[in-house]
Amino acid sequence: MPNLFGLQLDRPSFWIGFLTGTLFWLVLARLSKEWPAIREGLKQWFKHLRQRQLAGTEFAIRQDALKRAQRSHLSAALFSLDEIAIPPRLLAPPSPPLEETDSRLPHIYEQIIPPLPEWPEFASRFGAPTLTPLQALRQRARIAIIGKPGSGKTVTLAFLASLLARRENDLGFANSLTPIFLHYLDIEPYLPEIKDPLEPIYKTLSRTLPLTAQPRLWSFLKSAFNDGEVVLLLDGIDEVPPEMLEAATSYLKTLLEQYPHIRLVLAAPDQYLDGLLNLGIEPLPLAAWTRDQTAEFIARWSRLWNQHLGSQIAQKTGVIPLDDLLVRGWIDPTPVYSPLEWTLYLWALSAGDLSDNIAHAVDAYVNRLCGPKIPIPSLITLARTFIESRKPALTIREIEQSVTELKTLTITAPAEELKAEEKTPGSPASKTERPANRVLLALLDTGLLSEYSGERLAFNHIYIMAYLAAQQLTVPPIAPHRLLWSAEDALCYHLIAARPEATWLEAWVDKALSLSNTDFFHAFYWARLAPRNSVARSILMKRLLPILQGKSEEPEDSIEGLAACATSNDPSLSLLFRQWIKATQADFRFYGALGCGFLQDPTALKDLIALLNDPEERVRMGACLGLAQYREPVAEEAILRALTFGDEPLRLAAAEVLANVIPGGEEHLKEALTLEDLLTRRAAVLGIAHLNAPWVIDELERIAVEDGQWVVRNAAAQALESRRHADSRFPQTLTPPHETPWLIAFAAKMGQGISPGQPVDSLLQHALIQGDDEEKIKAMLMIRWQPHPDYIQVLKILLRHENPEVRHMARYTLWVLSLHAPVTPPA
Template sequence: MRIQLPYIHAFSFWLGVAIATVVWWVLSAMRPVFRQMSASLRARREEAKAKVRSASAVEEHYCRTALKHAQGLHLAAPLFSLDEVILPPLLLAPPPRIEPGNVVHLDDAVSLSIPYLPAWPELACIYQTPTLTLAQALSGDSDIVLTGQPGAGKTVALAYLASRLARRDPEPGLPEGTLPFLIHVADLDLPLKKPDEPLAPLIDCISEHAPMFDLGRIPDFVRNAFADRRALLLIDGTDELAPAGLTEVVKFIKAVKKTYPKTRIVTTASPEYLDGLVTLNFVPFALAAWGAEQRAEFVGKWSDLWTRFVAVEAWAQTGPEQVDPILLNRWLTADTALLTPLEMTLKTWAAYAGDARGPRPLDAIESHLRRATPADAPREALEMLALQIHLAVEPVFDPRKAREWIKSYEPPEPVPAPGAEPEPNKGRKKPGRAEKPAAPSLGLISKLAESGLLSQHRGSRMRFLHPVFGGYLAGGALSNYKPEAVLDQPPWSGKFLAMQYLAARGDASLLADRLLAQMDRPFERNLLTPARWLRDAPRSAPWRGKVMASLVELLQHEGQPLNLRGQALSAFIASNDPAVAALFRQLFRSPSAELLQMSALGSGAIQDAKAVEDLTGLLNHPSPNVGRAACLALVKIGTSAAIDGVASALLHGEEHLRRAAAEALADHPAEGHAILMEGSEVEDILVRRAVAYGLGRVHQPWAGELLAKMQVEDKEWIVRTSATEVMENKLRPDPHVPRRLPPPSESPWLIEFAGKQGLGVSPDKPPTDLLLSALKTGAEEERLAALTYLRMMPNEGVFGVLFQVMYSGDPVLREAAFLTLWEMSARGIEVPDPVQFGVGY
């Protein structure tokens, strides 16, 4: 068979050969170029990997340094790390923000009876109102400011958050990989030298503690963390500043936000003064106070650590005979006084160290100061230093200036012996170099810094380790000075602490008289300021009776918001005055439902067993809130008669009272929980339905299992429906977590309301008139939602409508309007007297 080859076109063949030859020659000639390109790509890949490794190494080193720093930011750091003694900080849950059209959260006896008091969190702690963790508060994508009285634990809260993030163990609610940047305002060296480089102070501060090999990479590491939205900026110490200092911090925050607009920030502030922070959309959160359970848990931790690590030290073995820890713990937990975490720490430390001077918070502060003061530092020098700091309104001070303040207490400078020969090289000066001036010896100041009473910061700046110590010492010195000098100062924590401790250690009659003589409607700050002095002041103080009488008058003032009257109630509770119990029992005779509600909560808070009979009689009061308050108070008192009264209300009361009784019993683990378990199986439908709501307040696994069983297996649909309602409410997003407020022009409910009026919402002009119209004529949800925006629009017209709403008689709007005005005042806005608008007498 003959094989025929395919036809090949000669021209095409030779053309292909020629092209292939040329291509092969070009490729051969460019082979070195290709090799160089390949090597360059490999080098770039290796360089990128090296940068990643380098960045990871810098980040790892920084996280270790940040963790070490955060673990030392608490008072007992010389003894224990923060993780060993910390109780995870909690925040008071603010009232949910109302938005028309959203699902309404299920209220309970606590939220309906306890007013929201961010400046006095003790009442909320006693009755276990809802709280949030720091991660939950941040999950709403808002910047937050932590508020609380000095010693409430703001620094520890920031350190706890920084520790969790540095350890890469964030709580649910924070994104993975978030880096904490915790800095004290004293280290920021404000005002900014270069506003267009706001991170420069932070970079300088981090570089001072970074390893030498990381110094060149720190600036890029910090800037990249902020640019990539991985940074959480934690600014401590803002609450210690006067308004002028706070203004500089606000400018710093604005500069950071301008350059890195998505940066998340947490800072601190005094509850009385938030100037500028709320304007920047910071959401204020009050730190929750410690209740009996938290105090017992803290004492247990301290006892265990002290026994295992401190008591076995040689110095402890050779000291005074140690008291049995069981006795110490019982003494510490038996005290019902409402102490801040700082005061509880100092009291526990003094008890275990054996140098306690008494049971009062003042005794605990005094014990610590005596323990920490150097032996050759006269007490007068400390008090003079603190006094000058407070009179100059300089919480962060220059140590050279401080030496001038206390130079009369300085030890004499050493004088060279006559005829002493100078050192051989002394006096020689190297050519070309200017002789540096010798740094002056700081004497007492340096000793106080070494002992831990003073804290040193960048730029040769210092401050008292805690403002409470400075306020305590300044208060003692004020008794021999003109105490009225501090009254004219702007609002800052040092001013209030100095007056408080003057009242505790001297005669504050002049201060109290001047404050009480000045009307301060609608907030009554001039009354509530000396009200804080009652706990520590002597019972025989001449001004005490005037303040107590004014507080009674405020508590009885009908028509005033419960958020205001509740502060007077909290002042009575915190005073720890034995006469308060009789006062509350006497007020049970009042016909006012709101006063009965306040008095019932007061009797429960101080656990007055003599009030059980009167409180039981209030269970069937026509006002539901009075019955709710009585249930909560009886459970808090906790005697057999009190628990029996609440159990009887659960079995035989009206439907709303049964539910209140079940929700109150949820706060009593010993007997209340057993009653709820038993009540879930009784024949009475109304009892089982009430128990479902009570189980919703028990945050334990068995309660959830029992609710799920009732949801499916109960034979009555009304009980199943209630159990389902409670379970669904638990699964919804927490309404107390604040979300970023959209601009008015993007608010769905306001656009809809404007449409009904035939109007539009312009993004270029504040819709003040439209919001005022919603506040006057809208539905209740629309009126409450309008208040959220009107707090940012302070003018005479807005104030007039707010006061009219507050005194209109609607209790829900009254409380919301008062909180709006309070927030405006905390921002530094001067809120006018409501009397000029014809209300609030």
């Protein structure tokens, strides 16, 4: 080949090089177009390879969560969680406005009863909308499960952990999620000096995982947390006093900033959440058991007791266990008790410790675990020490310094233990006394105390600790208008039961009323276990009646007051509610209908049925909700007549309670779908849309096409569209203000713009005042996470808005904002 620039080129080599270079660039050009897909494929391949390498560690973590979950309930010594647990649900927040408002499914409960997150016992019985914990997690939500001590928060976490750990059913989005179930007191000692927020989790898991899983534990945690394939289930935040919650909040903030894609579920207190809400954590109240769920738990307990323990007890004692049907017929499931209290009550009854109230059942539980070895007075002093120290856990040294009697306490060991000690080299020939740490070890063996990281001890349940402390204390250590620590809240609950004269209560109530009615209503929770004619009940009812008679600045305070007194287990309320049913004022007839239904007063049944013909629509629907609480054929027949012959709102109310409240109501709705009356069919269509049964979608699609009446077909189409928007109730992650379309549009109307990082407090306040109803509701959804003092007054004005959706969202928003309350220092 001729010279080129003085170079002698070989012709074959030149053309081979030329063709090779051309092919290289052609291939590179093609690969550049396909590179995103190739990169994603490689990423998935490496991810799959990493998962295979870490599969053993993931399995060990799932098993650890499962084991922890199965023992995380009070009766773990008797039954597994799977056997005894009633599937938990959460009260749904008010649904945000939909873009297509015509597709919203009417919900009669929400039209006549405002959100009552403080009173889930009342809301749950009347069919308030609820979510499963798994549904609440669907949108990568961060959730705080809110509830009183003993309401079942730990069991809810354990139930969710078991579900995720097993992956037995198709969990959809949750199939790849690994549950990490921990107690905050286990990770707390590691918080002061950490470089990576995963370190406390790593150190806590290292204590319980098998040695074979530990070499790859850190790699697994880093990978899973980075990919967002973890659900961190953190128990114990509800046990921490407010002044200690700042450290937990700071740690979680660091964790979520570094690993923003993980899902988080907390067990949280119901009165104060410090800065947790600023982390985008949605507070969801735990739904209380309905009467039917309580009856199911009673039946399940009785069956399991006889199945597992009945024959053993009969062989040892000769006592024949009570028949399941007899127990179910004997125990009234109507009283408002927490799941923990029902457990204690049934345990005492089954074990032969016949008790006529919850206090006796708790006594029986403590005595059963302690036996003759551990003096109860020392245990009471120990509980008081925890309350007065304002710490959920104490070291052995701290306990010895505070409870000096433990140093001289003598406990007699069983004869076989003494013989074993005599044979031990170096042990005394006879040893009937043990030092304080031996006493504490004995309490650990009973299960009344639990051990956490840092060699710290805590009571197995804050409810039990408060009950024991109330046997020695006479007044709460502090008495602000809101007791923010769950232990103090539970202490007041037991103090009023133990000392019903409650000399401190009247001054507390007067101070609470000077601040807000909601603070005052909280005292009715404390009165649930008080004796029938106690002074405490008289003090509360005397101050409640003016509020119920409409002498309140906020109209819906009366409903909250009704819920507060109805859930207080006051037997004298039946007479009051029956009088209200016959009142000339419509509001009182409405309150009486709900109250009599909640108490299931049999003497009020005929009057409730008569209220289905009341001239006031609200009263008629209230009577329908009240009748749905009865399990009498005459009540069910009245509701079916309302479905068939009532006006449209009453038909819808009847269909809703058949779907949400009455057991077996769906069969009546199926039958109603075949009737000739088109209004009955339409109501039945909207009724079955509330059900989660697998056949509902197919049935609605059939009706939307085949029914002969346009009104019914349109109702079915509306129900189908509403089902597609079902996720609107699930907690959503809010977008930043500068990326929120409705707020950008509203700002444009106001002649403003929104820049990244720009404060929008003033703009949101304008939306609350000048926006339309939809903009008001959307603004309230945002201000929950950005509390500002100026919002409160505007929201109180919106409590009197003519649109119930605006009123109810304002009430719910005020509740969320109240959880931002400042810390009340100890006296």
